[in-house]
Amino acid sequence: MRRRIVGLAVGLVFVFALIIDLLHFYRESGHVVRLSTDRLRAIVVTAAAAIDGDAHAELNGCLDRRCPNYEKLSRYLKTVQDANGLATEIYTLQKVGIRTRFIIRTNQDWEIGLPYKLRPEMEPVFDRGEVVTTGVYGDMFGQWVSAYAPIRDSLGRVVALLEADYRVQQVLDQLWRELLEFLLFTWVGLTVTFLLARRLSTRLAQPLQELTAAVDAAAAGDNERELPKDAPDEIGRLARHFGVMREAIQRARMNERLAVVGQMAGSLVHDLRGPIQVISGNAELLPGEEEPQERAKMATRIVEQGRRMEAMCQDVLEFTRGRHTLAFSSFAASSLVDDVLADLAPVAARRAVRLARGPTSEQQVSGDADKLRRVLYNLGKNAIEAVGSGKTVELGCSVEAERWKLTVRDEGPGIPPEVAERLFQPFATHGKSGGTGLGLAIVKSVADAHGGSVRFETAAGSGTTFSVELPRAPAAPSPKPAAG
Numbered sequence: 001m002r003r004r005i006v007g008l009a010v011g012l013v014f015v016f017a018l019i020i021d022l023l024h025f026y027r028e029s030g031h032v033v034r035l036s037t038d039r040l041r042a043i044v045v046t047a048a049a050a051i052d053g054d055a056h057a058e059l060n061g062c063l064d065r066r067c068p069n070y071e072k073l074s075r076y077l078k079t080v081q082d083a084n085g086l087a088t089e090i091y092t093l094q095k096v097g098i099r100t101r102f103i104i105r106t107n108q109d110w111e112i113g114l115p116y117k118l119r120p121e122m123e124p125v126f127d128r129g130e131v132v133t134t135g136v137y138g139d140m141f142g143q144w145v146s147a148y149a150p151i152r153d154s155l156g157r158v159v160a161l162l163e164a165d166y167r168v169q170q171v172l173d174q175l176w177r178e179l180l181e182f183l184l185f186t187w188v189g190l191t192v193t194f195l196l197a198r199r200l201s202t203r204l205a206q207p208l209q210e211l212t213a214a215v216d217a218a219a220a221g222d223n224e225r226e227l228p229k230d231a232p233d234e235i236g237r238l239a240r241h242f243g244v245m246r247e248a249i250q251r252a253r254m255n256e257r258l259a260v261v262g263q264m265a266g267s268l269v270h271d272l273r274g275p276i277q278v279i280s281g282n283a284e285l286l287p288g289e290e291e292p293q294e295r296a297k298m299a300t301r302i303v304e305q306g307r308r309m310e311a312m313c314q315d316v317l318e319f320t321r322g323r324h325t326l327a328f329s330s331f332a333a334s335s336l337v338d339d340v341l342a343d344l345a346p347v348a349a350r351r352a353v354r355l356a357r358g359p360t361s362e363q364q365v366s367g368d369a370d371k372l373r374r375v376l377y378n379l380g381k382n383a384i385e386a387v388g389s390g391k392t393v394e395l396g397c398s399v400e401a402e403r404w405k406l407t408v409r410d411e412g413p414g415i416p417p418e419v420a421e422r423l424f425q426p427f428a429t430h431g432k433s434g435g436t437g438l439g440l441a442i443v444k445s446v447a448d449a450h451g452g453s454v455r456f457e458t459a460a461g462s463g464t465t466f467s468v469e470l471p472r473a474p475a476a477p478s479p480k481p482a483a484g
């Protein structure tokens with residue numbers, strides 16, 4: 001595209017130059033003919049004045065070059081012809097009645113004495129001794145301009161006429177040649193300019209395109225894209241600075257991720273203590289338990305807690321890798337609420353918080369049940385931690401045609417605005433001694449992975465409601481960042 005525009009511009013400049021040239025030619029051609037005529041006039045006037053008129057008069061009636069003075073005069077005229085670069089010969093004419101005849105010819109000696117026509121413009125020269133220049137006239141040999149000057153003897157009488165001519169075509173041909181040369185130079189100049197401009201723009205544009213591609217790739221998370229090498233000054237410097245910046249960002253990201261891993265490892269160890277205690281307690285009691293039903297319950301608890309630990313480890317792994325793998329299944333929305341109410345019961349009991357089952361729907365929905373249970377658990381736990389004893393936390397769900405929703409409502413103090421701004425960022429914790437600040441980050445990343453969203457409404461002193469809205473059918477798989 002860029003090349004086409006440059007090419008078009010060069011073409012337009014050339015056409016413009018051509019038009020200017022043609023106009024110039026038509027204006028100049030008349031001017032040049034005039035200039036040529038003036039020059040011819042100066043030549044004949046000067047040459048005629050320098051000729052010895054008496055010597056010339058002696059040649060009247062002479063029929064060949066052996067006449068006295070012929071050689072001398074004709075050599076002189078030949079010198080004038082050569083000195084002025086005249087392509088056609090100079091000659092002198094004598095008037096004989098209604099005709100003239102050649103006296104001296106600088107080129108064709110054999111025509112000496114032969115008759116020649118008397119052009120009307122010659123008469124004032126013979127009659128009154130005037131100097132005359134013709135306009136452009138044509139004959140069988142071409143287009144001409146001529147100048148005539150009188151040759152006078154020592155008494156001032158006109159004894160002959162000196163004529164010099166220009167072939168007009170020659171003048172115009174010269175002009176054309178100059179025009180074509182000019183056009184050729186214009187064309188060569190423009191072509192060279194075009195090639196240079198193209199080379200220069202490629203030299204500038206290519207590294208710029210590579211740099212732009214690398215910046216776009218970095219914005220999309222690909223930091224491996226090669227940066228332009230050997231780019232000219234500013235672009236090269238920009239590319240180098242961008243490379244340094246990209247490395248710094250990569251290092252910072254790595255450090256950030258390592259810090260997250262460290263913090264998550266801490267929280268994981270903390271969270272794993274609960275299931276480990278359940279497993280070891282049940283495992284200790286199991287050998288002494290004789291009641292088969294109790295034994296089965298203990299074994300089930302051990303297996304469940306083992307699964308929970310596995311799921312927690314998996315979560316940490318996925319979070320650090322920045323993606324979620326979802327295991328979709330179909331289940332009744334209310335079953336999720338019931339499961340989480342049961343899980344949260346001991347937490348609520350410890351804080352004397354009333355746990356309630358809000359409106360629920362039995363309709364089938366689909367999603368990763370384990371992860372969504374964790375979502376509801378995190379929201380419920382936050383609510384229990386926020387409200388004082390004696391207050392209520394309500395978990396519920398609703399199902400519509402396309403979407404369904406999990407809701408956690410509490411009667412707590414509400415979320416302060418300074419916390420609300422960065423609520424879903426990892427490690428955004430406020431007012432808790434043991435909080436990691438990962439709970440809501442996980443909630444958001446799970447909701448995002450399902451193609452859903454998290455929202456909350458809060459009012460200082462009267463409580464907060466979190467709702468997670470999800471599509472009823474599995475969303476098209478799209479790995480999303482875990483948090484932040």
Ligand SMILES: Nc1ncnc2c1ncn2[C@@H]1O[C@H](COP(=O)(O)OP(=O)(O)OP(=O)(O)O)[C@@H](O)[C@H]1O
Pocket residue numbers: 378382383386410412413414415416419423428429430431432434435436437438439440441464
């Ligand atoms: N229902 C709520 N009412 C009031 N504040 C809340 C509520 N839910 C969350 N918050 C505030 O949001 C902060 C972030 O919650 P988040 O679950 O991400 O981390 P955390 O609860 O502090 O730590 P963790 O979940 O790892 O124990 C909490 O520290 C708390 O200050």
Ligand SMILES: [Mg+2]
Pocket residue numbers: 378381382438439440
């Ligand atoms: Mg929390």
